Amino acid sequence: MLSDNKSNPSASESLSSGIGQDRRVSELFADLSDSVSFMSSDDAGPRYQEDWTGAFGAPAPVLRPRTVAALAETVRRLHGAGLRIVAQGGMSGLVGGGAPMRGEVVVSLELLNRIESCDLYGATMTVQAGATLQAVQEEAERQGLFYPVDLGSRGSCTVGGNIATNAGGNRVLQYGMTRASVLGLEVVLPDGTLVSRMGRVAKDNAGYDLKQLFIGSEGTLGIVARAVLRLHPLPRQRYTVALGLQDLDQVLRALAACRADFGPMLTSFEVMWRDFVDFVARGLGIGRDPFAGACGHVVLLELSCYDRQPERDEARIMEALQALSENLDTPHVVVAKSLSEAAELWRMRDASGEAARHLGAYLSFDVSIPAGELQDCLPRIYAGLDAIDPALRRLTYGHLGDGNVHLLVGCAGPAAERVEHLVYHEVMRCGGSISAEHGIGLEKNQAFQRLYPAAELDAMRRIKLAFDPGALLGRDRVFGLS
Structure with missing residues (x-):
């Protein structure tokens, strides 16, 4: 509310x-x-x-x-x-x-922004909540390790915020949401009580796993103060590959093939629809369309390799990409030859925030849609938007490897409410979620209360009021308690 x-x-x-x-x-x-x-x-x-x-x-x-x-x-x-x-x-x-x-x-x-320690043997890092994601990533790399959570806002977003929202990002396909990277937490409850379970072990079944309540609770159950993060081996080599595909059917076939051919090497599968590519690369001059408008969708793959003989990984990747090109009947495959070329491709994908700023008044949708429903759900949404107003500008992109679609719709006034109802109705109809990674916050709390089962909402309110009977911490985020 x-x-x-x-x-x-x-x-x-x-x-x-x-x-x-x-x-x-x-x-x-x-x-x-x-x-x-x-x-x-x-x-x-x-x-x-x-x-x-x-x-x-x-x-x-x-x-x-x-x-x-x-x-x-x-x-x-x-x-x-x-x-x-x-x-x-x-x-x-x-x-x-x-x-x-x-x-x-x-x-x-x-x-509270210190990186306190890094355990090389246990592959963990202990940090304060105000440390930025980028600082954590860079410190892990200095230690020869890797923290997999990655967002476009890496330079400003903090570990505490990532944990509070269970942030997703570009590598959920392989490494999961932030939740999968948290081993221990220290949290201040709404009354000031400090609860510390800063475990550095993967296995801990002593009582309730309380940290899971706080991860993704959006700062409504407690304030994250410190965390123990799970690290991974640092990839020896990363490849960025751009695929140019015509339609969503090709994109989904490519996703299935990449999963089968690359296995755990596939750490990102990002998709940009033509509307997004044109708006960002041509309209804003950010990044570069590698296929000069020839394709309906641009897919970015990140492949992470660990072989001590990198030429073996490279040979395997090139062979698989050749087969993918032939099976999908597309000649549009570009492998970045340098870090600067890779950065230029990712700059376009990371420009979603700039795109939103240049839309003027807009609605932002961060939804999850089951992969098998995408080809039905998205056309229904697009048709509904056209019925509301054919002139509505829409930009579509997302982490399609995990079913997370971002849709920006330029609109204001009476049309905005109709657009929101349309999108959320279609997403729920196909078994998706109205919030894939951003959370509910203030923006979506009314839709959340309207669309989700009363029993589920009531269970959440009971948890909230057990920790915070006066609803003094983060009131009205997630659901209204006023």
Whole structure:
């Protein structure tokens, strides 16, 4: 429910409320200035008020604890004062999960950003929640290891945010969601209690696996403070391959063939529809269409190789690609010959955020669709969009290797509600999910409550209220409790 965001108090009411909230929080933490940084709502600015979309947010005081103990004390005091809290990481989210609503206090994890240790024998890394994904990836590589979670926002998104949203990204096909890369967690509960199960072992059946509750809970059950991450061997060689395919049937046949031929070497299978490629490469000048408009879909493969004799992997890959080209009757196969060529191909795929910014008013859909339903579901969605308004601009891309499709639709006003109902209806009809990886947040909570079974929602509310009876942490994210 977006009631707080939709309310429109007068300027004087808003100013008075903001000043009072700032003063109250400042006084509450006056004795902790060495361990908790305070910023008033005026000083904080847009960095702490809006997520990446800019669709949600309000001025709010910001607290930035410098230690885990200070984080726990911060939450304990806010809880004791009855103040509502929203936790923040890198603010790269797309559904309003970290954007403050009126009356909330921001607890930012950005100062808890240390990479504490790396266990080379156990292939684990212990990190604080505010460490960026890119910092973790780079440290793992320095140690000769590999952290597989990868997102376009790697330079700004944080490990804590990735865990809170169970982030997906480009390599779910082989390595799974963030959940699969978390061995241990330290979490601050809504009342300030610190729960630490920082296990560095793969097998631990001692009691409930509590970390699974917090992973993907979008900061509504607790605030992630530290984590133990699972690492993997660093690939000796990576290949980026672009395939040009005409239709979705060819794309799905290519996916099946790549899985069979490459096995665990296939770490990414990303697809960009022609509408997306033209908008990004031609319209925005980002990246390069390797097939100059000749194909309806551009597929990017990432192949990760471990053989000590790389020429053997290369020979196997080239043989399989030749067979794939012949079986699919397509000559459009490009293997990046250098890191710069590979980066140029991935630049186009990673430009989805820039594409969204240039659409103007738009709706963003992050849905999962079973592979066997894609050829029925997507045409129904497209036909429905044309029926609403043939002029609607749409951009389609996604992690098709795991069934995750991203659809951007440029629209506003009365058409927006019809578009949302259409897309979610068709996705649910085919057994998919309205949120593949971004979460529910504020943006999708009404659709979530409308479309999912009451018994399931009630079970989730019971869990939420067991941890947070006053609904002070992340209220109205996921589902409305106001």
